[in-house]
Structures are given as C-alpha cells and as structure tokens.
Amino acid sequence: MTHHSSPRGRTRLPSSLKAAVAVTVVLAVAAGGAYAAGLGPFDRGDDDALDPAAAAQARAFLADWAGGRLDGAAARTTNPATAQEVLRNFTAGLDISKPRLTAARATRGDDGSVRVPFTAKMPVTGLGTWTYTSQLPLREQKNGGWKVDWRLSLVHPHLSESAKFRLEREDTAAPKVTDRRGASLTGDSYPSLQAVLGQFAGGGGGPRGAIRLVDRVTGHVEGTETGFGKGEKDAGADEPVATTLDASWQSAAEKSMAKAGGKNASLVALRVDNGEVLAMANSPATGFNRAVSGTYAPGSTWKIVTSSALLLKGAVAPDTVVDCPKHLTVGKEFHNVETSEFPGASFRKDFTESCNTAFISLRGKLGGSELGDVARKYFGVGQEWHVGIPSYDGSVPVPGDETEKAASMIGQGRIQANPLIMASVTATAASGTFHQPVIVRGGRNTTTTTPLPGSVVTQLRDLMRATVTEGTAHVLADLPGEIGAKTGTAEVSEGEPNNGWLVARRGNVAVACVVEQGVTGGGSAGPILHSLLSAVPGDPS
Structure with missing residues (x-):
C-alpha cells in the first residue's frame, strides 16, 4: 500500500502516539x-x-x-x-x-x-x-x-540546515487474521506468516508511525510529513482481517520451505482465475517478507514474458528454427547453464531447455521499450498494485544499450521481480487475463491491462507443459495433473552462486519460488514446489 506524503504543515499526531522507536536523521x-x-x-x-x-x-x-x-x-x-x-x-x-x-x-x-x-x-x-x-x-x-x-x-x-526528519513508530499488537474460511492464522501456528501478519491494516490497527519534520536545535515538531497506519479509534478496529489465504495451502507452503536447505527462499501461490493469494511463505520465517517485497532478477522465468512479446508480433512460432550455441557475445559473453548447446533447435526446444543464447539472438525482433510495454500492458508488471499489504510491483526499464537489451531478454539486467509478480505472470500466461493479486478482498484496483490473444495463450501453455515433460522442469513430471512450468537461473554478482527460480501452474493455481544462491531452479526451487503441490493435490474451493 502506498502512502502519499501530506503537504508541509502543523499536522499533529494523536497524543497516544508513542515514540517507541525514534530515529533522528543526523546530517x-x-x-x-x-x-x-x-x-x-x-x-x-x-x-x-x-x-x-x-x-x-x-x-x-x-x-x-x-x-x-x-x-x-x-x-x-x-x-x-x-x-x-x-x-x-x-x-x-x-x-x-x-x-x-x-x-x-x-x-x-x-x-x-x-x-x-x-x-x-x-x-x-x-x-x-x-x-x-x-x-x-x-x-x-x-x-x-x-x-x-x-x-x-x-x-x-x-530538509535544510535548520530542519531534519525523525521516524517515530508506535507499538501496536498485530491484528487478528483469518483465512478464506474464517480459520485463525497466527504466527505460532504459521511461523512463515510472522513477516506478514503485522503488515495488515485493521484488526489491532496494524503498524503505525510517522515521519516528522523537527527543528535541529530545539527538537520542536514543525510538521508531519507522512503518517502510516490507522488511528486507535478507527471503526472496525476489533474486527479480524479476513484474508484470501487458505490454511491448507499455507501449512503445506510452510513445510515445503524445509526443502530450501537453510538458504533464503520464498514462495507465493495464488488462484489463476482471480489473483487471490492462497499461500505466502519465507525462509527464514521471521524478518523480511521477500515474497512480495523482494527485488530479484527473475532470470529465465521471465522468458514467459519475452516469449509472449515475440509471439504477439509473429516474430517466432514454436517450430521456428532458432539456433542455440554455447556462447553469444553482445558487449559481453553470454552463455547457457553448463554451457549447453542445441544446434538447429526449434524455439520450442529453446524454451524447454531455457537457452539464453537463442533468446538473446532474437533481441532485434523487439523494439527498445517493447518488452517493458508487453509486461505492463498484458501482465500488469510495473503498474501500481494494491495487494492488501505493502508490495513491490516490478520494474522493466528501457535498456540503455544492446548489452542490457540482451540481458533483459533472459530476465537479467535491470529487470526486477519477486515471487508474487512471477506467480501472477504465470497465472496470466495460463489464463490470458491479468488479475491483480490480492490477499485482502475489496481493495482498490487501479491497473489497466489487455487480455492476451487466445492463440498466444495456447502456445504458452504448450511450451510450459513441454518444459515439464521434456525440459528443465522435469522435477515436477511425476506429479498428477497437466502441470506447466518454467525454470530460471539468475546471476547475482561475479563469484556468487546464482539464484534459482521455478514457476508452475496446475489447474487453477499458479506458484512461484526463488531460492537465493540456489544455483539452478530445478535443483533448488524444484523440490520446494514439488513438496507443495504433492501436499495439496486439488484446486482450492
């Protein structure tokens, strides 16, 4: 949720606001x-x-x-x-x-x-x-x-030589929260929600605080730049927050995080037909809610969006021959995972084997801003989302040069996403229609998108299904249901292990998982999503 700053003035916070945490910006x-x-x-x-x-x-x-x-x-x-x-x-x-x-x-x-x-x-x-x-x-x-x-x-x-800012926080109890059927959700029962529960408004009021403008010498408050959270006397303060979460999916998501092997990881599961979040888990369970606020390069999972852009303008078809060499130099050398190569490969093979060099070779088929335009227009990425808790909604900047454009084709460069965004991308590819993800029903929706053409949706579904049956997401191949998926390996920095990604869709559920320093998507995120989908074999009601 975005809070806009108020004009400078003499606004006063309620007298009950306790400066439980007061941080003065010393300049x-x-x-x-x-x-x-x-x-x-x-x-x-x-x-x-x-x-x-x-x-x-x-x-x-x-x-x-x-x-x-x-x-x-x-x-x-x-x-x-x-x-x-x-x-x-x-x-x-x-x-x-x-x-x-x-x-x-x-x-x-x-x-x-x-x-x-x-x-x-x-x-x-x-x-x-x-x-x-x-x-x-x-x-x-x-x-x-x-x-x-x-x-x-x-x-x-x-900000001036005479005035500085101070952050004040008010201690508030976390609100009471329920799942989609009214079952209580607590941090004790669902540890991975500890990073989420305090972010809800309502119930106990949610986190509250303010940024105040103060005189450098006297400390006198000159005004309140912005306030966060609701006042103590807000109507409905004792009412629990009814979320879209599903206790069964949440429990399974919590348990699946054990497969992360102690690495930082997060996942999101949501409904394809309406964007309602079913589960959200982080490892470690406490601290940063990286599932919705993280900023990661999505790696090859972004090839879903890149493929959509190429298919939309007829630049390729699944049977188009797009060679997949070991290396390709565009300002710097790009290579495939384990320097694999597939001479004379079809675009279908390039997708299922996640061939970086093939996708990069197609960069001339797209204009400089086209990938970002498609992400925004059809997938809602980069628009402002109102999920029900603070979220980061993605960024697809226009590439500054050919090297950055090459990187953006494979979800690198300055493209930023998180599991919430990539679960939504997966749901949109499967259904053709973007639904703003929500964890609390009834919130604002200021997004405007266009449905993907049916022919593009059919091709995306086939490509993602083939990635499970014959490609890099074969870790999910033994599960029942027509599961479609896409793996991703995202470079972080020189000398650091890659982040591993996996997104998947089964029936009316789309899921996305990232494992920091997981090396490969299939090897790190694969066991997590396999555990999750095994534990809850059916669609949510």
Whole structure:
C-alpha cells in the first residue's frame, strides 16, 4: 500500500502516539565505511534532448542512490563527502530500503543550470511507502562534464540546515487474521506468516508511525510529513482481517520451505482465475517478507514474458528454427547453464531447455521499450498494485544499450521481480487475463491491462507443459495433473552462486519460488514446489 506524503504543515499526531522507536536523521559529516547493496529498482524517466549528458548524470545519480551505491551517487555531486553521509543517514536513519526514484524531463534555468525533477518512493520498513517529489540541480563543470550541485533540499525539499526528519513508530499488537474460511492464522501456528501478519491494516490497527519534520536545535515538531497506519479509534478496529489465504495451502507452503536447505527462499501461490493469494511463505520465517517485497532478477522465468512479446508480433512460432550455441557475445559473453548447446533447435526446444543464447539472438525482433510495454500492458508488471499489504510491483526499464537489451531478454539486467509478480505472470500466461493479486478482498484496483490473444495463450501453455515433460522442469513430471512450468537461473554478482527460480501452474493455481544462491531452479526451487503441490493435490474451493 502506498502512502502519499501530506503537504508541509502543523499536522499533529494523536497524543497516544508513542515514540517507541525514534530515529533522528543526523546530517553531520562523520567517518564511516562505504555502504553497498544490490541493485535497487530504478525507473528511467523520459530522455531529454535539452542536454543528454546532464540528464544522463542525473539518472545515474538516482540509479546509484536507489541501488544503495551511495559512494557512487556521492561521487557524481559537487560535495562527495557530505553527500555520502547525508544519503546514508537519510536512508538508514529513516529505515528506508530499496528506494524507487523516477526521473522526469529536465529543464534549464536562466543561470545555465539544468534541473531534473524526480519522484521518490521510499519504503519505510514495516510501515509503508513515503512518496514525495524533489529535483536535482546540475551544473556544468570546467572540464565540460556535469555534476549534481549538492544541497540538502535535493534529498527532500523540506530538509535544510535548520530542519531534519525523525521516524517515530508506535507499538501496536498485530491484528487478528483469518483465512478464506474464517480459520485463525497466527504466527505460532504459521511461523512463515510472522513477516506478514503485522503488515495488515485493521484488526489491532496494524503498524503505525510517522515521519516528522523537527527543528535541529530545539527538537520542536514543525510538521508531519507522512503518517502510516490507522488511528486507535478507527471503526472496525476489533474486527479480524479476513484474508484470501487458505490454511491448507499455507501449512503445506510452510513445510515445503524445509526443502530450501537453510538458504533464503520464498514462495507465493495464488488462484489463476482471480489473483487471490492462497499461500505466502519465507525462509527464514521471521524478518523480511521477500515474497512480495523482494527485488530479484527473475532470470529465465521471465522468458514467459519475452516469449509472449515475440509471439504477439509473429516474430517466432514454436517450430521456428532458432539456433542455440554455447556462447553469444553482445558487449559481453553470454552463455547457457553448463554451457549447453542445441544446434538447429526449434524455439520450442529453446524454451524447454531455457537457452539464453537463442533468446538473446532474437533481441532485434523487439523494439527498445517493447518488452517493458508487453509486461505492463498484458501482465500488469510495473503498474501500481494494491495487494492488501505493502508490495513491490516490478520494474522493466528501457535498456540503455544492446548489452542490457540482451540481458533483459533472459530476465537479467535491470529487470526486477519477486515471487508474487512471477506467480501472477504465470497465472496470466495460463489464463490470458491479468488479475491483480490480492490477499485482502475489496481493495482498490487501479491497473489497466489487455487480455492476451487466445492463440498466444495456447502456445504458452504448450511450451510450459513441454518444459515439464521434456525440459528443465522435469522435477515436477511425476506429479498428477497437466502441470506447466518454467525454470530460471539468475546471476547475482561475479563469484556468487546464482539464484534459482521455478514457476508452475496446475489447474487453477499458479506458484512461484526463488531460492537465493540456489544455483539452478530445478535443483533448488524444484523440490520446494514439488513438496507443495504433492501436499495439496486439488484446486482450492
């Protein structure tokens, strides 16, 4: 759920709000090591012909900030030391993770500077998303390059030498939660829901808190930038939250996580016909809800979307010959898992064996933005979802060059997803119609999508079924039912084991699982989904 920031003013929180956790953002320069994290979501804004070099520098600054590469972002400013400390204290002090920063069209000032407005969506851990707008000032340097002209107000317009932000949290009991049939769901009975239960609004009120603007010297509250959660006297505060979860599926999902072998993993199971979430599990059970808030490269499971884009425009058919060599160089060398090759392979063979080089060789069949357009238009990826708990809804940026375009064809590069997104992609491919995933019925739906043509759906189903019967998802072949699936192996970083993915559809259920450092999808996520589908052999009622 996205919370939009209120205008600056004298808004007061209820007197009952307890500053159980109060974190002050300290903006003094202090010594500290560089903070680094994996790539975060970053949307490319409109390219600007005003000054491409300035616009590119602004986008690079935002990408580094969003990705946690704060030393890199700071180096793009006129005051790197201060910038790095401010950005670190802002994100860490306000408990912000994985910012999403979207640049808009640049404008030029009378003094020759360039300004790039941007929208910031800042997920505050356990509370929600703080959304606001700001702008980056850029100045041309003596060497002809451009740098971000550092000032506090570019981080947030209200941040200044006299005012800073403070995060306050209120301790609240987790709400009472029930499954689709009214059975109670508790963290004791379903440990993997511990990361989820406190995210629901209603019941006990859900997590509450606020980001306050305070005077640096006196600590006096000048205003409330944004609030999270409901007030104590909200109507229905004693009513349990009725979810779409199914106790049988949830129990099976919890047990299947044991197959992760101690690795970080998560899965989502949902109904194909309406997007209702049946189960959501994480390993370890406590902490980050990576199933819906994680940001992962989806690897070859994304080939479902890539195949849809190619099939939609008639660029290939299942029997089209698309050679699958061991290696293919597009700026860098791409290869298949275990450097496999299939000379003279059909597109069907390329899909079932998950041939990276074949898919990359087809990149010229799609325009620069076409993969993202298809993901958004037909699969809802990148649109704003209202699931019922905070979620990350995916990102498919326009590739910056041919190497990145090649990577995007196989679910790498800057494409970001999670098990919720990929379970939804699988359901859409199976039915042809996107249904916004929900875990609480009756919420908002602001998505707009177009159904896939029936011929494309038929081909996708056949390709996914063949992947089970004769391809890389054969780990599911012994299970009853016409199961269709797609494996995925996603590179993380040099020298690190790959993440393993598997998505599958059986009857009216679509499932997706990722295992961090699982190496291969079939070998790591395969046993987890095999265990889940074995435990609940039928469709939910």
